[in-house]
Amino acid sequence: MTNQKNTLLLSFLVFAVAACSSGSSNKGETTTATQTDSVAAQASAEVLPKAEEILAASIEASGGEALLRGITSFRMKGTMSIPAQKISGEMEVMGASGGRLVMNVVIPGIGTERSGSDGTTVWSMSAMTGSRILTDEERERTLRDADLLKELNWKQYYKSATTTGTEDVDGKSAYIVTMVDNTDVAETRFYDKESKLLVRQTGIVKSQMGEMKTDMRFRDFKEIGGIMMAETTEVEMMGMKQIMTTTGIEVNPEISDETFALPAEIKALAEAAK
Numbered sequence: 001m002t003n004q005k006n007t008l009l010l011s012f013l014v015f016a017v018a019a020c021s022s023g024s025s026n027k028g029e030t031t032t033a034t035q036t037d038s039v040a041a042q043a044s045a046e047v048l049p050k051a052e053e054i055l056a057a058s059i060e061a062s063g064g065e066a067l068l069r070g071i072t073s074f075r076m077k078g079t080m081s082i083p084a085q086k087i088s089g090e091m092e093v094m095g096a097s098g099g100r101l102v103m104n105v106v107i108p109g110i111g112t113e114r115s116g117s118d119g120t121t122v123w124s125m126s127a128m129t130g131s132r133i134l135t136d137e138e139r140e141r142t143l144r145d146a147d148l149l150k151e152l153n154w155k156q157y158y159k160s161a162t163t164t165g166t167e168d169v170d171g172k173s174a175y176i177v178t179m180v181d182n183t184d185v186a187e188t189r190f191y192d193k194e195s196k197l198l199v200r201q202t203g204i205v206k207s208q209m210g211e212m213k214t215d216m217r218f219r220d221f222k223e224i225g226g227i228m229m230a231e232t233t234e235v236e237m238m239g240m241k242q243i244m245t246t247t248g249i250e251v252n253p254e255i256s257d258e259t260f261a262l263p264a265e266i267k268a269l270a271e272a273a274k
Contacts, residue, residue: 046166048163048165048166048175049163049175050163051161051162051163051177051179052161054163054175054177054191054196055151055154055161055177057191057196058151058191058196058197058198059151059152060196061195061196061197061228062151062197062227062228063226063227063228065152067226067227068149068151068152068227069149069152070252071148071227071251071252072096072097072148072252073094073095073096073097073251073252073253073254073255074093074094074095074096074148074249074250074251074252074253075092075093075094075248075249075250075253075255076092076093076094076246076248076249076250077090077091077092077093077246077247077248077249078090078091078244078245078246078247078248079091079244079245079247080105080107080242080243080244080245081242081243081245082240082241082242082243083241083243084240084241085240087107087110088107088108089105089106089107089108089110090105090106091103091104091105091106091244092104094255094259094260095146095148096148096255096259096260097148098119099117099119099120099143099146099147100116100117100118100119100146100260101115101116101117101142101146101260102114102115102116102117102259102260103115103116111126111127111128112126112127113125113126113127114126114263116260117142117143117146117260118260118261118262119143119260121133121262121266121270122134122138122139122142122143123262123263123266123269125263125265125266131263131265131266131269132269133266133269133270133273137183137185140183144157144181154179157181157182158179158180158181158182159180159181159182159184160179160180161177161178161179161180162177162178162179163175163176163177164176164177164178164188166193167190169190169192169199169200169217170199170217170219172192172193172194172199173192173193173194174190174191174192174193174199174200175190175191175193176188176189176190177189177190177191186203187201187202187203188201188202188203189201195221197218197221197228198218199217199218199219200215200216200217200218201214201215201216201218202214202215202216205237212237212238213237214235214236214237215235215236215237216233216234216235217233217234217235218230218232218233219231219232219233219234220232224249224251225251225252227251229246229249230246231245231246232244232245232246
């Protein structure tokens with residue numbers, strides 16, 4: 001039972017990070033022959049726009065560059081659930097410029113998970129798995145996804161972006177864009193042709209449990225402070241469907257610097273590692 005709780009807790013955390021940042025990644029994932037034939041057939045029937053054009057259109061549809069550059073902080077509250085397991089929890093995420101982030105996930109009967117970044121040190125604290133400082137790819141991915149300007153400055157983090165075809169997402173046609181980051185890790189994004197918004201993202205997330213395939217779908221977009229945001233995110237991971245529903249988002253709230261300060265346990269780990 002303890003192992004099951006541990007797995008579910010970590011699954012919730014990984015899901016939360018991926019959903020909040022849309023930062024899942026995929027290294028070495030292959031496309032099936034059927035998918036390849038389908039994409040190729042559709043691609044040959046139309047002239048596909050360049051990936052740079054699709055990304056620029058998505059930024060404009062999301063609120064525009066000027067408005068997005070004006071975001072310096074956010075606070076989000078929501079619920080997370082695994083319907084098949086009849087499990088649900090609550091989460092709160094706060095972020096600020098400089099790659100600062102703090103997240104709290106509480107799952108009644110299972111446990112609490114905290115994680116965050118002060119812009120340099122990325123950490124995680126769990127009642128079941130203990131405290132640790134993230135390093136290497138986990139650290140780099142978290143810092144990238146915590147950057148409020150990541151979508152505007154995508155060339156800083158990704159070495160390439162290529163339009164590879166089209167595919168229906170929830171009954172609507174979307175462009176497929178494959179992006180490869182600076183560590184040669186790829187992710188596949190799907191941008192709705194009509195709304196221009198990111199509606200699906202597939203890839204692999206690395207965690208303490210190893211590599212996990214994820215398939216995220218973003219739904220129920222709502223304008224908040226002039227920014228288009230998905231209120232519902234569904235993720236297929238570890239053979240389970242997980243749902244995150246946003247119950248409140250604040251754009252540019254006042255958040256003290258102390259909110260992102262390293263917890264005492266993490267400070268001790270950082271000192272010991274020197």
